Amino acid sequence: MTNFVENIVELNLEYSQKSPREILKLAFSSFENIAISFSGAEDVALIELAHKLNPNVKIFSLDTGRLHPETYRFIEKVRKHYGLQIEILSPDAPELQAFVQEKGLFSFYDDGHTECCQIRKVRPLKGKLATLDAWITGQRKDQSPGTRSSVPVVQVDEGNSANRQPLVKFNPLANWTSKEVWDYLRMAEAPYNELHERGFISIGCEPCTRPVLPGQHEREGRWWWEEATQKECGLHKN
Numbered sequence: 001m002t003n004f005v006e007n008i009v010e011l012n013l014e015y016s017q018k019s020p021r022e023i024l025k026l027a028f029s030s031f032e033n034i035a036i037s038f039s040g041a042e043d044v045a046l047i048e049l050a051h052k053l054n055p056n057v058k059i060f061s062l063d064t065g066r067l068h069p070e071t072y073r074f075i076e077k078v079r080k081h082y083g084l085q086i087e088i089l090s091p092d093a094p095e096l097q098a099f100v101q102e103k104g105l106f107s108f109y110d111d112g113h114t115e116c117c118q119i120r121k122v123r124p125l126k127g128k129l130a131t132l133d134a135w136i137t138g139q140r141k142d143q144s145p146g147t148r149s150s151v152p153v154v155q156v157d158e159g160n161s162a163n164r165q166p167l168v169k170f171n172p173l174a175n176w177t178s179k180e181v182w183d184y185l186r187m188a189e190a191p192y193n194e195l196h197e198r199g200f201i202s203i204g205c206e207p208c209t210r211p212v213l214p215g216q217h218e219r220e221g222r223w224w225w226e227e228a229t230q231k232e233c234g235l236h237k238n
Contacts, residue, residue: 004030005156005166012152020049020172023153024136027170028054031134035060037125038086039203042181043138044078045173048190050136051082060087060128064120065096066205074193081191089124096120106207113208113223120205129160134168142177143202143219178218 004011015023027034028050035058036046050057061075079086099119108116129135139151157169173181178201185192195203199211201218212221 004168008154008156008168012154015153017175018153020046020176021053023170023172024050024053026154027134027136027172028057031168033131033133034058034135035087035128035132036136037061037138038075038078039138042178042185042192044190044192045176045181045184046136046138047078047082047084048185048188049172051084057084058087059084060089062121062124063088063090064205065091066120066207068195068203068206068209070193070195071203074191077191087128089128091120091124095123108208108223109225112226126160129157129167132167133165134170136170136172138173139171140173140176140178140181 011026015026024046036050037043038047038059038061047057047059063072075086075088078084096119099115103111103115135157141151151171151174153172153174154168154170157167160169161167176184184190193200193203199213200209200221201212202222203209204222208223210221210224212218
């Protein structure tokens, strides 16, 4: 772990133009205590790639309690298709209950999405990451030119390391475009969220996600009532 972190700048340069498969091979050969974060959307491309390299790959997914019904069905479809266990993470029940009791179910339309996302997504994620040495995400540079254009293929996750040893984050799909992801999914005949057939591209919670129109960027369907520069939930701090 120490040597890996010390050489992470060089590793990022070395692997910056390598394929997702090669980046995943680096991840699995370097860390045993590692898991994939599966958001129930295009991250299935990661699972399709990873399970061929590591049949026992660990996968977790955040259940905010506000996902689309189609997303819940999709997560189950992925679990059965690959024969893999998917650990479902949930928000802290007392904290969530107090938040909803005070502010209602749709406070984010008035106050912004940050507080809700912290309770439903960020804190459950941090709890899981505290048990890992490294994690793998489906972040891509083209997902959000304003906030993700410089996503590296491997990095020290400063935002989630907290008071523990450095947490390493791999982003094997960083250089892939949305088209490349979908070309791969079709070639592999991988399962996908049926919401994609109805104009949804970037899929999050049901109240905060809507289809995009032709010509709109995929992130415009997320938190559409807010500024474009705020379209992150806090899971990824690059």
